[in-house]
Amino acid sequence: MRQIGLMGGSFNPIHLAHVHLAREALSGGYADEVIFLPTGNPPHKGAELAGRQERYEMTCLAVAGEARMSVSREEIDREGVIYTVDTLRTLHARMPDAQFVYLIGADTLLLLPTWRSIETVITLCGFLVCMRPGEDDAKAREAASLWRARGAQVAFMNAARMDISSTDIRRRLREGLPVKGMLDARVERYIRERGLYGTQGTDGTVGMKREKIMYKLKKELDAQRYTHTLGVEETARQMALLFGEDPQKAALAGLLHDCAKCMTLTQMVKAAKGVPLDPVMKESKALMHAVAGMCVAKNVYGVDDPDVLGAIRWHTTGHAGMTRLEKIIYLADMIEPSRKPYPGLEEIRALCWKGLDLAMHTALTMSLEHVVSQGKTLHPDTLAALQEYEHE
Numbered sequence: 001m002r003q004i005g006l007m008g009g010s011f012n013p014i015h016l017a018h019v020h021l022a023r024e025a026l027s028g029g030y031a032d033e034v035i036f037l038p039t040g041n042p043p044h045k046g047a048e049l050a051g052r053q054e055r056y057e058m059t060c061l062a063v064a065g066e067a068r069m070s071v072s073r074e075e076i077d078r079e080g081v082i083y084t085v086d087t088l089r090t091l092h093a094r095m096p097d098a099q100f101v102y103l104i105g106a107d108t109l110l111l112l113p114t115w116r117s118i119e120t121v122i123t124l125c126g127f128l129v130c131m132r133p134g135e136d137d138a139k140a141r142e143a144a145s146l147w148r149a150r151g152a153q154v155a156f157m158n159a160a161r162m163d164i165s166s167t168d169i170r171r172r173l174r175e176g177l178p179v180k181g182m183l184d185a186r187v188e189r190y191i192r193e194r195g196l197y198g199t200q201g202t203d204g205t206v207g208m209k210r211e212k213i214m215y216k217l218k219k220e221l222d223a224q225r226y227t228h229t230l231g232v233e234e235t236a237r238q239m240a241l242l243f244g245e246d247p248q249k250a251a252l253a254g255l256l257h258d259c260a261k262c263m264t265l266t267q268m269v270k271a272a273k274g275v276p277l278d279p280v281m282k283e284s285k286a287l288m289h290a291v292a293g294m295c296v297a298k299n300v301y302g303v304d305d306p307d308v309l310g311a312i313r314w315h316t317t318g319h320a321g322m323t324r325l326e327k328i329i330y331l332a333d334m335i336e337p338s339r340k341p342y343p344g345l346e347e348i349r350a351l352c353w354k355g356l357d358l359a360m361h362t363a364l365t366m367s368l369e370h371v372v373s374q375g376k377t378l379h380p381d382t383l384a385a386l387q388e389y390e391h392e
């Protein structure tokens, strides 16, 4: 049976020791995969607690690229006090072929009697106890044997535990002290950009603020295109979190990718003045709006980030050597929730959460089949993008 390790916590913020523990549980064979469960509303942490969406996003960033680790919204989306027993029931219903083991510290082991419906909890999951250096081993082992006598599965993991605490990290951030070696670099950047935990905050938005962009987009786009844009923004953000890309850049590129879509072809060509255009492109609104969009994003919306501009530029054709951000926007555009159903949509949608290249290869192949079925030819840039995958 599949053994799933559960890491609960407020992850306020998630730090390197959390991920280290999950890695140890996996490499030690204690679990086949680990699911992080950021909690929605932990008691006693009011003032210093980052928002639930922020804690969720930081957790996604910290595990992005880690094999066999994922983040669940199960607890973060729940209102009111959250009990482990409810979470376990839901997880069992969702994954009936899995066994669960909760990763806990020795301190938590001693607190188990305070858990709601603990008698039920011990029938729904086992416990993997991770000891902190210098912790009272005897006391924990005694507690473990008492719980075992009541039918609980309790194992100990002999992994060196890194001595890092979120409380300490928050204090250091507040006091302007370095947190190197404590936080994932992507998480640290996320915190500083948003000014969490008393940091300065460097508004990560390049160019206009989001509200201003939205106001302008709403005027420039028709209602359907505007809804589509918001769908791409959110899908791109989620994909960025999953694949270790900057979620703010992805969101901004998603928001602006179709900013020129509702112009006339003449307006598009005019907006793209100075950019070399091939004859096919100049005749096609479907292709031209991407190049025009890049120029409008730069000149009207004040975006100067080349990564964001590139993602807008290449979202219709793709090209050889696409960046991770470009792939994310290309795909998010195809799968965002308000997309009208087309053949292959569900397949692409599923692939997008598995791997960018897998999804890109399939998406480009579908484009080829689509244009061929219409008696047309693929744009040379799209062909070049596809050929990269075919030659692997």
Ligand SMILES: [Fe+2]
Pocket: 257, 258, 261, 289, 315, 316, 333
């Ligand atoms: Fe587009």
Ligand SMILES: [Fe+2]
Pocket: 228, 232, 257, 258, 333
């Ligand atoms: Fe689009």
